[in-house]
Amino acid sequence: MTTETPLTPTTPHDGPTDGRRVRGDRSRRAVLDLAVQDASVRGLEALTLGSLAARLPVNKSGIAGLFGGKEGLQLAAVEHARGMFVEAVVEPARQAAPGLARLWSLVRHWTDYSRRRVFAGGCFFRTVEVEFDTRDGDVHDAVVTAHRDWTSYLRRHAELAVEAGELGDGTDVDQLAFEITAMLNAANDGSLLLGDDAVYDRALAAVRGALEAHGADPAALAAG
């Protein structure tokens, strides 16, 4: 994780460039838009080709053909959700300078992303992390990779903040990344479970407190 665009989703595979390809891409996207919403609520194992087909102009065997079966669909859903996450959280935060400003902007955009329910069931990755944490296989691995990429991205901007003198020299950036994701996840989970959005303000206050404890200028965290 050394580039500035580590969380950009991979580009679609090459393939036919005719009308069939275009229609296939459109169908694929329609299936995935629905699948990630369903999975954010009930998990990836609860996805069925039949339930998706019933709500789309594509039948079960068409979906199976597009994704090569259920595991292929699950993997494509994780990738699609990554793209939506990048669009909602990572891209808008790129307007902030690398380091402390980026870190704080990521935190604010993450709370917005969870609060406005980009995914119906709150953060897609929270649901599938808990679902796949004790499983093996490619879907588990994709979920772990998404988790590590996000944590590493936060950690990277914490490091840049230390290098720029925006956070103190003694800052344990792994500890800080752990605490930030803990607070964000707790806000997402608490909002869903208790139906009370006050937890987002608690998470922002906690992260602000942690950053200030490491020497961050309060003025740099004012826009939260």
Added chain:
Amino acid sequence: MTTETPLTPTTPHDGPTDGRRVRGDRSRRAVLDLAVQDASVRGLEALTLGSLAARLPVNKSGIAGLFGGKEGLQLAAVEHARGMFVEAVVEPARQAAPGLARLWSLVRHWTDYSRRRVFAGGCFFRTVEVEFDTRDGDVHDAVVTAHRDWTSYLRRHAELAVEAGELGDGTDVDQLAFEITAMLNAANDGSLLLGDDAVYDRALAAVRGALEAHGADPAALAAG
């Protein structure tokens, strides 16, 4: 939540006191011991009477009779898991004095409870909270009650710590309880997902830092 025993599970309902009752209680306990382990891994919706019966000396209709169907089984599993949680976390922490010592002891016992996998899938309540957060009904309500009771219990001992001068007057005990549960849950989830128990030390360090930031004597937190 005003008593010292708020998390004690409710006593079993009254019923026949003869041998049938004793056998029924024994069967009930055997089913629930297995059900909470399964549910901690795959959730309460994945429980089936058939799968439980296949591993126990009681058949499907026997289980249905004991619990009145699947929702009854799910509710009984939540109650049973509460009892195990009390035994693993709340009871041992009662050896510590109310206030800061109790609060810190609860945190340490919680990390032990998660780390030694009292439930095969880590904290039972983490799995079912994420599973039921967007559902309605009695099981959702039981899960929310368990969550609120635990948070309130932590909050209560934070309050007692403030009253005793062990934490500063300005301590926001709701915020503190939010941060403590956020760290504990993140450790549980991270340990399961990443297979690395270093997160428990991160959670303990984070909670210790939060308590010290509110004026806790570091010596009182030494045994962590």
